[in-house]
Amino acid sequence: MPWNRPLIIGMILLLLALGWLRTNSGETELVRSSRLLMGTIVEIVVSGQNTGQLEAAVDDAFAEMARLDRLLSRHYQDSDVTRVSQGSKGGKVAPETAEVVALGLDVARRSNGAFDMTLGRLKTLWGIDQENPVVPTQEAIAEALEGVGFRALSLEGLNLVKQSPQLMVDLGGIAKGYIVDRAVVVLKNHGITSGAVNAGGDMYLLGQHPEHPWRIGIQHPREQGGILATVQVRDKAVVTSGDYERFFEQDGQRYHHIFDPETGSPARGCQSVTVITDSVALGDALATALFVLGPQKGLELLADYPGSEGLIVAADGTLHPSQGWADYQSAP
């Protein structure tokens, strides 16, 4: 009796209209969202018809990335990486960790150690993430390099075995890429067919932008705000490693965060490396390996991976593209 029926019907119709408006505008929406994760800016772009679905997918993707970061980063006390580093023989790890390590070991082997996941002590010594990094002495470096190398680490099922007790695992050169791959899987599970996940320059492009293939600008290693090249890709990973991202300067010399396992110091062969391949984890590992190897040996390694292309900017600024790189480059 208090409410008359037409009133209720009228209100329900209005609410339905609003609800429908909220979820389905009938045209393609592009949702862009960024968060600070894994110590960098993570940006997710997704495109689709249903805003609700897009936002749910993005939230789940970020959640998965945060979860995996806690597992794989050496900056957390309870991560698999820290546990293994602190254990004397290694330890049991989650399947995801094992997956990353397996891939990393393969790249490490094929790059003859240029890509190395055992540099935890070295990185801690240099303190590249800390307040006041200083250049360590040669003795300190030598000590940190003891027992280091891809042979020092092996995987037996879900058991990560290390050859020497003081070995510290660091997955910094591959974990971010792996985490991006997993985020893309989450997006796909939500039915997303067009999107991108970009974690500080390590990215995967799913499908294509609503109007054109994804256009990726590659940062110029020496010009702030400048673009070295633009590539157009779909369903590919693009990873760039550069000496300009995290570095400190001492006595006029720049010391960045990509270490050469042989010298224990930052690799000097390149200014930046960009790799286009099928998974971001592989791209991440390859970019690191290429950076250490330098242009010549780097391109040789890349030739071993059909389907992967790269652009190496040597230390002197010259450009060294791989064979099929030009197929991707659209500018300049």
Place this chain on the structure above:
Amino acid sequence: MKTPFQVMTGGDWLIVLTLLGVSVAGIAWLATAPKGTRVVVTSGDQTCFVADLDQPQSVDLDGPLGKTRLVIDETGAHVTSSPCPRKICISMGPARHSGDLLACVPNRIMVRIESPSGEDAPYDLLSR
């Protein structure tokens, strides 16, 4: 015949004035909202600062570590000082194009350039 003012009750006035107030506030808000390309700063989930990219200014942004200073000038929006250890945010340079991102990760400040007309940059994402 009574005029409207003689007929209107207190409740009527409440409704009328509220509606007028809301609409005027809405008009004022729209008039002053940044148009064109804007600089959007977020800390965590909250948007803490929005401004026109065309209007030179500088602002101190609060984070857990202290104040990060953002300057907007003809080069774009860039960080000039920050309490973080590595000062990576400063070395990132200016953000200018729609979609450009800057951040001081330790101080949890993120800067984004947004353009209502859509994407005006020559690329969709930047690999650095």
Place this chain on the structure above:
Amino acid sequence: MTCSAANAENLARARRQVFLALFIALAVSLHILESLLPSPIPWLRLGLANIMTLSALYLYDGRAAWTVSMARVGLGSLLLGRLFSPGFWLALTGAIAATSVMILVHRICGRHLSPIGVSATGAAGHALGQILAARLLIIQHEAIWQIAPLFLFFTVFSGVLTGWLAVILLQRLEQHPAFQTSGVALDEQAGKD
């Protein structure tokens, strides 16, 4: 007015039907008259037809208000040749929003308000309902909401105007025996439903 149906209830119901039909006719006429007048902003009209909806609400009940407003939109669009055109959907959504809101406000705080307040609220609902429809059907862009504050501002005034005109009409009608014998006077209405 006497008739052969001696039953008071049937008499009242017959009267109601007749008057609602008259209200509808008046509402449609007002609607058409208004549409002939020029207006600076499209679809920004005084909403004079709302006077009849308000009268129906105050003299009878919410259902009567729905009857008058929906019939007015339907017949008005039919006669103007705009049935099922985009303008029709805008008018319909506006009318649904306005009528719902007016009935609600009348029900909840009718004691504290005169028809002017109810009308102002209805006018606001009408404006927002129209913009919502425009957003869904015509302009698929969030930018349409930017005209909302301006629209709202003007409709408050037209709402007050139509409310006042409704008050004048109601004062005249209440004095008519047709409404006194059925015992539905203005202030008794609030307690009826």
